[in-house]
Amino acid sequence: MIRFLVSVLVFAIDTLYRDRPYQRFYVLETVARVPYFSFLSVLHLYETLGWWRKADWLKVHFAESWNEMHHLLIMESLGGNQHWSDRFLAQTTALFYYWVVVALYIVSPRTAYNFMEMVEEHAHHTYDAFLREHEAELKTKPAPQVAINYYRDGDLYLFDEFQTGVVPESRRPAVDNLYDVFVNIRDDEGEHVKTMMACQKADAQKTFKSPHSLPYSEQQVVLPLVTDAELERELADSPF
Secondary structure: OOHHHHHHHHHHHHHOOOOOOHHHHHHHHHHHOOOOOHHHHHHHHHHHHHOOOOHHHHHHHHHHHHHHHHHHHHHHHHHOOOOOOHHHHHHHHHHHHHHHHHHHHHHOOHHHHHHHHHHHHHHHHHHHHHHHHHHHHHHHOOHHHHHHHHHHHHHHHHHOOOOOOOOOOHHHHHHHOOHHHHHHHHHHHHHHHHHHHHHHHOOOHOOOOOOOOOOOOOOOOOOOOOOOHHHHHHHOOOOO
């Protein structure tokens, strides 16, 4: 069922937006941030009922939604949301997937994380292909100000918070042109895949920590561990 839901989403976006990349990315980012809202909604419900309180999960998933929101703002700055039909499709699809993931997360958190892992894998592959095809053109265009603010000049606490596989403040990407922006977005999606993989580990409920929850040094990596090799294998095995 999970693979079917992702496949339907991927097929629809890839078919409808084959020659409209910014509109395609706008729809993709509108939908991609919604499962994090679902996770947060259910976690807040559990905390309200006194069933489970895990601040680290709330912090990381909020930081992930914050990251995806900035991807969306970048696509909007590039004109991805100019047409009402694109906005209607994106928001309607997002509403549907919000409730699907809420139900999944209540029934099986691991299944919900697996769903989101596949969505992020597809996003990573999509941006990677776009970068290879349009490298020269993208390097001639300036970075949108919203990207500069998010990746370089703004408050970077939440940027560090969603990357659970690296030491906080160790990733400071370049953002000199539009090519750099898309490289950063692609790499963000890889970090999301790592986090979704980490959330599915058997001991995740005991070991999961947000990047700022532990003392750290340059030699220390934040738990839970998902290595670059694990990520590469997962991306290589992805059907998307």
